[in-house]
Amino acid sequence: PDEPLLFEIGDTEHSGVDLPEVDLATDRLGGFGRKSKLDLAGLTEPEAMRHYVRLSRLNHSIDSGMYPLGSCTMKHNPRLNEKMARLPGFSDIHPLQPVSTVQGALELMNELSHWLLTLTNTAAVALSPKAGAHGELLGMMAIKAAQEAKGEAHRTIVLVPESAHGTNPATAAFLGYTVTPVPARADGTVDVEAVKAALSPDVAAIMLTNPNTCGLFEPQVIEIAKAVHDAGAFFYCDGANFNAIMGVVRPGDLGIDAMHINLHKTFSTPHGGGGPGAGPVVLSAALAPFAPVPFIKGVQDRFELIEHIEANALGRVTAFHGQMGMYVRALTYMLSHGADGLAQAAQDAVLNANYIKSRLEHAFSVPFPDYPTMHEALFDDSFLKDSGVSTLDFAKAMIDEGFHPMTMYFPLVVHGAMLVEPTESESKQTLDRFCDVMLELAKDARDGNSARFTSAPTKAPRRRLDETRAARQPILKWERPVDLPKAAE
Amino acid sequence: PDEPLLFEIGDTEHSGVDLPEVDLATDRLGGFGRKSKLDLAGLTEPEAMRHYVRLSRLNHSIDSGMYPLGSCTMKHNPRLNEKMARLPGFSDIHPLQPVSTVQGALELMNELSHWLLTLTNTAAVALSPKAGAHGELLGMMAIKAAQEAKGEAHRTIVLVPESAHGTNPATAAFLGYTVTPVPARADGTVDVEAVKAALSPDVAAIMLTNPNTCGLFEPQVIEIAKAVHDAGAFFYCDGANFNAIMGVVRPGDLGIDAMHINLHKTFSTPHGGGGPGAGPVVLSAALAPFAPVPFIKGVQDRFELIEHIEANALGRVTAFHGQMGMYVRALTYMLSHGADGLAQAAQDAVLNANYIKSRLEHAFSVPFPDYPTMHEALFDDSFLKDSGVSTLDFAKAMIDEGFHPMTMYFPLVVHGAMLVEPTESESKQTLDRFCDVMLELAKDARDGNSARFTSAPTKAPRRRLDETRAARQPILKWERPVDLPKAAE
Amino acid sequence: MRYLPHSAAERAEMLGVIGATDIDALFSAVPKSALRGFDLDLPAHSPEFLVERHMRALAAKNHAAGDGPFFVGAGAYRHHVPATVDHLIQRSEWLTAYTPYQPEISQGTLQMLFEFQTQVAKITGMDVANASLYDGSTATAEAVLMARRITKKNKVVLSGGLHPHYRDVVKAYLKDDPDLVCLSPSPEGQGDILSQVDNKTAAIVIQTPDFYGHLRDLKGAAEAAHAQGALLIVVITEVISLGLLEAPGALGADIVVAEGQSIGNALNFGGPYLGLMATRKEFIRQMPGRLCGETVDAEGNRGFVLTLSTREQHIRREKATSNICTNSGLCALAFSIHMALLGEAGFVRLARLNHAGAIKLADALTAVAGVEVLNDTFFNELTIRVSEPAAPLVERLARRGILAGVPASRLLPGDPGVENLLILAATELTTDLDIEALTTALAEELA
Amino acid sequence: MRYLPHSAAERAEMLGVIGATDIDALFSAVPKSALRGFDLDLPAHSPEFLVERHMRALAAKNHAAGDGPFFVGAGAYRHHVPATVDHLIQRSEWLTAYTPYQPEISQGTLQMLFEFQTQVAKITGMDVANASLYDGSTATAEAVLMARRITKKNKVVLSGGLHPHYRDVVKAYLKDDPDLVCLSPSPEGQGDILSQVDNKTAAIVIQTPDFYGHLRDLKGAAEAAHAQGALLIVVITEVISLGLLEAPGALGADIVVAEGQSIGNALNFGGPYLGLMATRKEFIRQMPGRLCGETVDAEGNRGFVLTLSTREQHIRREKATSNICTNSGLCALAFSIHMALLGEAGFVRLARLNHAGAIKLADALTAVAGVEVLNDTFFNELTIRVSEPAAPLVERLARRGILAGVPASRLLPGDPGVENLLILAATELTTDLDIEALTTALAEELA
Known part of the structure; x- marks a missing residue:
């Protein structure tokens, strides 16, 4: 299946809109009017429909099959959420309309905040970050602001376990911190003693993911939090894995100071081929005064939107008020599940991961077998030793069986890591089929049928792509071939 | 690609809705409550989403490729129409609400009627028929009622050209008429002299399709209408091919008395895998008094809905007021095109058919070459003679090239007919690709590569299906296999 | 224009290939007097946002049920x-697919229809169901005609509790037929329908819940009808009642017709709606409308096709069981998805x-x-x-x-x-x- | 519950396979004190129609722009x-697809991003564009950081005509940086920005049309900046203006950032929106955000991949150009479809x-x-x-x-x-x- 580029179908004459031509005898452009040509191809509506329908069919998606993707929580996206987000009362309101005309929007944001605060048992929430990494940035900014306010600007070190997501060190570095890695124990969890050893008066914070990226709940998390606080530092928790514990464990009870929540992972706002996300950050009482603008304040029978505070240390991290479209979806999702449903979803997510681990552990290698896993099952590739099949090959062979590959080579602390996160959305039938396929593939790899793997995928819209070539000689946009005329003339 | 039946995925416990269990201690069912089991499988929402997304991918559709289907006018379905049909002011109103609360709906029906009457130059329109064949039935009922009112119940014969759609004789027979076929001339059109010869005092009507099913405009249509009227009979025009002439020719100017209009062909209400359609019928002044209820009447500044007339000869052919959802889509389509756009669409439809005819006529046999074709190009299968490839085989081979087959073996008057209707929605690029494929296939068939055709399709979700087996031993519903337990227990 | 892919240059090029001087040359068979010799009093093409503004203004003049x-x-x-239902039926491959006459590339629609037929058969308690008809009222008229074909008798008795529009549609289909007996509608009862049954009776038609909401005894009616060789046609306008009321099939119904709108479909001011029809196995070949059946393909894989089409107009022409050549496909899909979600x-x-x-x-x-x-x-x-x-x-x-x-x-x-x-x-x-x-x-x- | 596929029986069966007595056994690593020892003051699960009623009531309290x-x-x-845009972006394969890290089964998203990048490059008149950022304001902050990396200088001058929220975001990202000069916003002018440019300047940031709607001279600004080895960053909050105003790339801009919401995306009370960023070819490797590039597959067929990811955090960790690991994919799709329809x-x-x-x-x-x-x-x-x-x-x-x-x-x-x-x-x-x-x-x- 091959679909030409839109520039190969359309031209500058064709258009899929009917707009009147207006007379602009006297413009008000002050001589800044366009002289250069756009050379922008257009499609009529029937052509556009086919182009995008056909292109879409080259994608894997949740609606067509499972994504056993560790660390990414690809769950069912209810269409009710999409419908609600499109109510004109939410989609057709402007961020700078008079506040008196958007009271329902502010009430919604307040309600979403209440859910997030209650589920996490924290003191404040900043809704505005545009994605998880943006939330991380904001959370670490709040920590920095708090320490500067205390006159502790000398705290320039951030502790990050080796198993952390790449965004953690990137965020810390972005804010000028020096990153000090914290090693993990052999069982895959962080040792409170190692943390204590790394703590010093120069440490600003620890950034810890819990459940961690190996799929394990940090059993010493409360002790770690205490040690960090005792050292005058803050505990930033990466909330990427909140799906394992929502409604079951409140991060505030563990001693966290800041945690971002990926609405697009945990609360099912759609992934959309890579965004938009939304990354609200909950904050402890110690950090609450350092939250950015804007935020909502209930005043008697109405809501106010606080957009400026003269003395605010942090300011704002985005124009306007954040990802309203995602707030609507997330709240709709929460109300549908209720507190009982969210807890059940977390438990089902954990149940599914353990089920997969149990069904596969005899054939796949489990690097950290000491604890039950949370919502992700971690394997490593030692079962592929001497098979001539790499982890990547194995993953690509999964494509031919109708599955998206699992997460590979992450966390970095495990050699040839294979991280599987089924989420709560998958039925037992699907899990069983997934396990059957994985076992069959593992057997085939061990049996020496490496060609099936090294040539995979063969049933996808494309064979393996040459990524090296793409990076060495980047072609980042379409250029008109010399022999292709500009318009159909 | 294979998708299990929903009964093989779900069971009676699973459900994709959350409805509260209510207490019905004292019901009001008078002992008629259900005792038998339903045995109805349910799916949770994520399972249902995948089931229907995966199933859908087994279908060809306009949005994914061309339908060169003669007589069926498969054109682009604008999504604006779908959006408008879902405005609560149209979709969430009840047919029996007080008329004062649905004035916008009546105004819309009135506006749609105005468009239909203006485009056809006729005196009245009955909107309510549910589909083309239903409209045909209504039109013929009106003719019957009119003749009974004139005391001419003895007129029991209906003339139908041999090339007619199957619905025409079926409709006439349904109303108790005897069908007399009218032969066509060698050039594919109806001879006015043949009509005159068939006319008698017992003839109630002629049912004529124009443009006819051979894709030709009946050149003597005005003379035929006159002869029919002179004999005291009525002219029923099958409007299936109105797409060729909308905005360009007004059927009322040709002398028709009744014509149904397929909103799902001409005005782009979606085909939906086989319906729902909508078949409003326009009527001449002579038939207008015999229109059924309901209809709209403008009274000063408001609209009335006439649902009963004591003396009405015809009564009503459906509950309520017809296919409102389709009226909204059709009017949206009309307003988007405007009178100029509809005429352009008809001309483009004719242009496209002639373009295909011109590009293919050297390789395919054209049974009626005397006239330019209208919006359909008719070929016959004589080019396949002695090739070992049947018309059906040829059609199935088109599937492997990404096209829906053309209409085959219709009209019946042409041996091995192949009727191609591109519609105005197809771009020149697509038409060219279609012609290239058709020419390549024709060459391959003539070159003796019959296996490619007799084995086709090989790239579709299914190979050829055993229709004989399906009809001989009908399996019309799923039966629980004896070894499949009723619920997951 | 946004829906028309050709540019003026492309049109000219195509006319050149055809060898026509202008577009009118292609309309040469049209009598000169009839070709565009008029001025249509209709507006010209319009941008999408203006069309939308117009339609919204009309919609705003109605009081929506949710208001x-x-x-x-x-x-x-x-x-x-459920939002899922309306989302799915708008998916391109459902919304813009043709009637599944080419089964190799229509298995989605066909399998759905097979599932739909099964669902309808299950809730009505009947052996088989068709792939849907226009709506409940026309399905009732078709059921009456079907009963006549089966019994080869003519008298039909309509209960006074039958929805008046349904009665009117049957009357229109059976125009002036003296064998049609319409009992008078009374708010208290359905009329003494059983005493009307005689050995010339093809069918009695009973609606339950009836027009006034009363529940009706189907078992007694079936026995009375069958005793005279007549059929019992059961009409249901609120299909959700079958979740709580005994299935007509379990009570002796011969043909069940229903309006399926309540499951999956909006009010839509009366249409499009969804006619359901189910019957006993032995009457299949007298049933109007499309039927989907299971079969195998050339490789032995399970597949589905439209079947028993020798009943239909495109094959049988004037000898067809009905002139129907459409079902209510998209409404049936909505029904089937909603029913699958319900379970x-x-x-x-x-x-x-x-x-x-x-x-x-x-x-x-x-x-x-x-x-x-x-x-x-x-x-x-x-x-x-x-x-x-x-x-x-x-x-x-x-x-x-x-x-x-x-x-x-x-x-x-x-x-x-x-x-x-x-x-x-x-x-x-x-x-x-x-x-x-x-x-x-x-x-x-x-x- | 409607989103959770397991029945109670299936859960029990799975626990059996795992060998766990109950679900709590799987949470054994959680300190007892933290495991469900609380009562959440939140409602229980709710039918879809009640959730919808609640959300509609909230929506009804807002004055929609269309009112x-x-x-x-x-x-x-x-x-x-256009209705087509919102319809298409809701299609399952667009809406529910993951980031296209597995290119073999993500060619739809990848080709779309390649087309999107081309469209953005064309309207801005720049060599290359990325696959989008969060929004215009954060894109502006990223552009400032990017200019510092390129020039290895620190001073940045923000025009007084820059949207105040954008200015605030830059200030937050560059917290307490003495090298950030924010000219005072005045309704008449943008401040005397050119006189601020010196040889320590990394970039000047000019918005046009500016916050007050005035159009600004980019050519002069580019010349002044370039004369001192500084870059010109152009900010555009109304991307439709590029249909009528000269492309910044044709006037000497080095980095162009824009808010893309106007094309394809609703107001949404401020988000999600779409950050556009385009630059000169020589600066690609300092550009933040995802990039899609053309390549071939093992059979030589054209295909697309995310590329130059060595700039990104998941590879480079603390040495990344930015911590960004998301684009605004679905908004970019809406933009690209709308732009394709416009032409x-x-x-x-x-x-x-x-x-x-x-x-x-x-x-x-x-x-x-x-x-x-x-x-x-x-x-x-x-x-x-x-x-x-x-x-x-x-x-x-x-x-x-x-x-x-x-x-x-x-x-x-x-x-x-x-x-x-x-x-x-x-x-x-x-x-x-x-x-x-x-x-x-x-x-x-x-x-």
Whole structure:
């Protein structure tokens, strides 16, 4: 299946809109009017429909099959959420309309905040970050602001376990911190003693993911939090894995100071081929005064939107008020599940991961077998030793069986890591089929049928792509071939 | 690609809705409550989403490729129409609400009627028929009622050209008429002299399709209408091919008395895998008094809905007021095109058919070459003679090239007919690709590569299906296999 | 124009290939007098946002059911349609697919229809169902014709409890037929239908819940009909009632027709709707409409096809069982998806919710002075007699923002016996506040 | 529950396979004190129709832009989005796909991003564009950081005409940085930005049309910046202006960032929006965000992949160009589809319509007593000075159903110089009646 580029179908004459031509005898452009040509191809509506329908069919998606993707929580996206987000009362309101005309929007944001605060048992929430990494940035900014306010600007070190997501060190570095890695124990969890050893008066914070990226709940998390606080530092928790514990464990009870929540992972706002996300950050009482603008304040029978505070240390991290479209979806999702449903979803997510681990552990290698896993099952590739099949090959062979590959080579602390996160959305039938396929593939790899793997995928819209070539000689946009005329003339 | 039946995925416990269990201690069912089991499988929402997304991918559709289907006018379905049909002011109103609360709906029906009457130059329109064949039935009922009112119940014969759609004789027979076929001339059109010869005092009507099913405009249509009227009979025009002439020719100017209009062909209400359609019928002044209820009447500044007339000869052919959802889509389509756009669409439809005819006529046999074709190009299968490839085989081979087959073996008057209707929605690029494929296939068939055709399709979700087996031993519903337990227990 | 892919240059190029001087050359068979010799008094093409503005203005002139308390039923019911249903039916491959005559590239539609037929057969308790008809009213007329073909007898008796529009459609289809007996509609009963059955009777037609909401005895009717070699045709306008009421098939029905709108489909001011038809196995070949059947492909894989098409007009022409050549495909898809989401558990709970709502409504109405509830039995709809003509009362309530139901006189004009009758429905969407608003307003208006 | 596929029996069976006695056994690593020892004060699960009722009630408390005359802009604009766009982005394979890290099964998203990058490069007149960032404001901050990396210099000068929220975001990202110079916002000009450029300057940041709607000279700014080895960063909050204004790339811009919301995306109360970023070819490796590139597959067929990811955090960790690990994929898709539907012809006509609407608005406002139009130049937005504070005036107009624009004081609180300023936008959706309603109401309020 091959679909030409839109520039190969359309031209500058064709258009899929009917707009009147207006007379602009006297413009008000002050001589800044366009002289250069756009050379922008257009499609009529029937052509556009086919182009995008056909292109879409080259994608894997949740609606067509499972994504056993560790660390990414690809769950069912209810269409009710999409419908609600499109109510004109939410989609057709402007961020700078008079506040008196958007009271329902502010009430919604307040309600979403209440859910997030209650589920996490924290003191404040900043809704505005545009994605998880943006939330991380904001959370670490709040920590920095708090320490500067205390006159502790000398705290320039951030502790990050080796198993952390790449965004953690990137965020810390972005804010000028020096990153000090914290090693993990052999069982895959962080040792409170190692943390204590790394703590010093120069440490600003620890950034810890819990459940961690190996799929394990940090059993010493409360002790770690205490040690960090005792050292005058803050505990930033990466909330990427909140799906394992929502409604079951409140991060505030563990001693966290800041945690971002990926609405697009945990609360099912759609992934959309890579965004938009939304990354609200909950904050402890110690950090609450350092939250950015804007935020909502209930005043008697109405809501106010606080957009400026003269003395605010942090300011704002985005124009306007954040990802309203995602707030609507997330709240709709929460109300549908209720507190009982969210807890059940977390438990089902954990149940599914353990089920997969149990069904596969005899054939796949489990690097950290000491604890039950949370919502992700971690394997490593030692079962592929001497098979001539790499982890990547194995993953690509999964494509031919109708599955998206699992997460590979992450966390970095495990050699040839294979991280599987089924989420709560998958039925037992699907899990069983997934396990059957994985076992069959593992057997085939061990049996020496490496060609099936090294040539995979063969049933996808494309064979393996040459990524090296793409990076060495980047072609980042379409250029008109010399022999292709500009318009159909 | 294979998708299990929903009964093989779900069971009676699973459900994709959350409805509260209510207490019905004292019901009001008078002992008629259900005792038998339903045995109805349910799916949770994520399972249902995948089931229907995966199933859908087994279908060809306009949005994914061309339908060169003669007589069926498969054109682009604008999504604006779908959006408008879902405005609560149209979709969430009840047919029996007080008329004062649905004035916008009546105004819309009135506006749609105005468009239909203006485009056809006729005196009245009955909107309510549910589909083309239903409209045909209504039109013929009106003719019957009119003749009974004139005391001419003895007129029991209906003339139908041999090339007619199957619905025409079926409709006439349904109303108790005897069908007399009218032969066509060698050039594919109806001879006015043949009509005159068939006319008698017992003839109630002629049912004529124009443009006819051979894709030709009946050149003597005005003379035929006159002869029919002179004999005291009525002219029923099958409007299936109105797409060729909308905005360009007004059927009322040709002398028709009744014509149904397929909103799902001409005005782009979606085909939906086989319906729902909508078949409003326009009527001449002579038939207008015999229109059924309901209809709209403008009274000063408001609209009335006439649902009963004591003396009405015809009564009503459906509950309520017809296919409102389709009226909204059709009017949206009309307003988007405007009178100029509809005429352009008809001309483009004719242009496209002639373009295909011109590009293919050297390789395919054209049974009626005397006239330019209208919006359909008719070929016959004589080019396949002695090739070992049947018309059906040829059609199935088109599937492997990404096209829906053309209409085959219709009209019946042409041996091995192949009727191609591109519609105005197809771009020149697509038409060219279609012609290239058709020419390549024709060459391959003539070159003796019959296996490619007799084995086709090989790239579709299914190979050829055993229709004989399906009809001989009908399996019309799923039966629980004896070894499949009723619920997951 | 946005829907037309050709540029002027492309049109000229194509005319060149055809060898035509201009587009009119392609219309040369059209008599000169008829070719574009007119000026259409219609607007020109319009940008999407202006079309949308126009349509929204029309829509805004209607009072949507969701705008306030709503009790209108009488053959069409307002239920919640899950967002998933409407999302899925808009998917390109469902919405813009053709009738599945080419089964190799239509397995989606075909398997769905097979599942749909199974669902309809299960809820009605019948052997087989077709792939849908236009709506409940035309399905009723088709059932009558079908019963005549099966029994080769002519007399048909319609219950007085049959929806008046359905009765009118049967009358139109059987124009002036002296063998059609329409019992007089009475709010209390369905007329003495059983005494009408004789050995010339092809079928009796009974609706349950009937037009007034009463539940009807199908078992006795089936026995009486069968004793004379007649068929029992059962009509259902509220298909959700089958979640709580015994299946007609279990009670002896021969043909069941129903309006399927309540599952998966919006009110839509009356259409498009969904005609359901189910029958006994032995009558399949007399059933109108499309049928989907299971078979295998050339490689032995299970697949589905439209089958038994020798009954249909495109093959049999004037000898067809019906002139129908369409089903209500997209509405059937919506029904099937919604029914799959419900499953047995959800379907039964939904029916119970509806019945519970109607009980609340009945009890609240009983307490209003000047209101008499006529029904001993009902599912989600009932009839009241009020102390004045119902039609103007409904109009006054509408001005207060309450859509209170259907005055029986709207469907039975000129019948003095029904002038004060009002038919009201409750569904899962009816709230306690809705009922309170209704009874308060009713009490005030009737005081 | 409707989103959870397991029955109780299936859960028990799976626990059995795992060998766990109950679900809590799987949470054994959680400290006992933290495991469910609390009662959440939150509602339980709810049927879809009740959730919908709740959300609709909230939505109904807002005044939607479509409910009346609407002139609000200042960084977000109400335009018509074709129905096709919103339909297509809801298609399962677009909506529910993951980031295209596995290119073999993500060619749809990848080819779309390649087309998107091409469209952005073309309208900005730049060599390359990335696959989008969060929004215009964060893209501006990223552009500033990028310019510092490229020039290895630190001073950055922000024009006084830069949207105040954008300025605030840059300030937050560059916390307490003495090298950040924010010129004072003045309604008449952007401040004397060129005189601020020296040889320590990494970049100057100029918005056009600026916050007040004035069009700014990019060519002169580029020359001044380049003369000192500094870069010109151009910020655009109304991307439709590029249909009518000269491309920044043709005038010497080094980095162009824009808010892409106007094309394909609704107002959404401020998000999600779409950050566009384009630059010169030589700066690619300092550009943040995802990039899609063309390559071939193992059979030599053209295909697309995410590329140059060695800039990104998941590879480079603390050495990454940015911590960004998301783009605004679905908004980029909407942008790309809408832009494909427009094409050059439609994009230019749309821009002309907007400008024509603003001219009408300006002329009508000029005629109102007590109103002074400040702009000599503008695209679709302009600033007026009224004879009293603008904020309460806007509030009064809102009570009359007219959303009249943004008081400058909302974004620049405490600045007495802007207290009487009101910023108004017109788009293709603004009607003559809207303008008439506004000017009539303004005249009355100011009288």
